[in-house]
Amino acid sequence: MSNGVKIKLSLLMVLIAAVFGIVACSEERVAVATVEEDVPLKVKFKIAEGPSYSQDIQPVFEQNCVSCHGEENAENGLKLDSYEHTMAGTRFGAVVIPGWPEASTLVYVLRRPASQEIAMPHQGKKLTPNRIKNIMYWIESGAPNN
Ligand code: HEC
Numbered sequence: 001m002s003n004g005v006k007i008k009l010s011l012l013m014v015l016i017a018a019v020f021g022i023v024a025c026s027e028e029r030v031a032v033a034t035v036e037e038d039v040p041l042k043v044k045f046k047i048a049e050g051p052s053y054s055q056d057i058q059p060v061f062e063q064n065c066v067s068c069h070g071e072e073n074a075e076n077g078l079k080l081d082s083y084e085h086t087m088a089g090t091r092f093g094a095v096v097i098p099g100w101p102e103a104s105t106l107v108y109v110l111r112r113p114a115s116q117e118i119a120m121p122h123q124g125k126k127l128t129p130n131r132i133k134n135i136m137y138w139i140e141s142g143a144p145n146n
Contacts, residue, residue, distance in 0.1 A: 098143040
């Protein structure tokens with residue numbers, strides 16, 4: 001073998017090694033991407049362990065809603081004085097759809113309703129953003145009686 005051929009051969013070997021290297025690296029990148037897709041599941045899991053109805057939600061209703069949605073006075077038939085009554089909703093139907101806060105009337109009236117007339121609490125201050133978020137997380141985690 002001449003020196004020229006030897007050099008060409010070893011160049012070829014380097015090239016083959018480089019190609020294998022790139023293939024190996026890109027396979028590694030695929031593996032990393034799969035791990036990244038796992039992250040939202042962990043967030044969901046955190047939400048599932050989220051607010052407690054008795055500790056985080058009912059007290060907010062007692063303070064802001066029960067004066068108009070309680071035993072004495074149940075506007076639209078809605079009582080927010082217990083878990084069972086909250087889930088029973090108004091005489092028109094449920095206001096909490098477990099797992100789906102955006103479609104729940106209760107969240108809609110608390111957030112940004114089209115008209116002030118349906119904003120809750122009526123004639124009162126809007127709930128703070130974290131109180132509203134806690135209610136949304138509670139509904140998203142399935143609205144459990146916890
Ligand atoms: C001052 C009285 C008052 C307070 C306080 C109040 N509401 Fe209401 N609520 C009403 C009245 C009256 C209605 C009947 C519909 C209407 O007039 O908008 C109503 C209706 C509702 C409805 C049903 C809406 C529909 O379209 O069926 C929901 C849900 C609701 N209230 C949630 C709440 C929540 C949650 C709170 C506390 C953060 C609250 N309300 C506090 C007076 C009140």
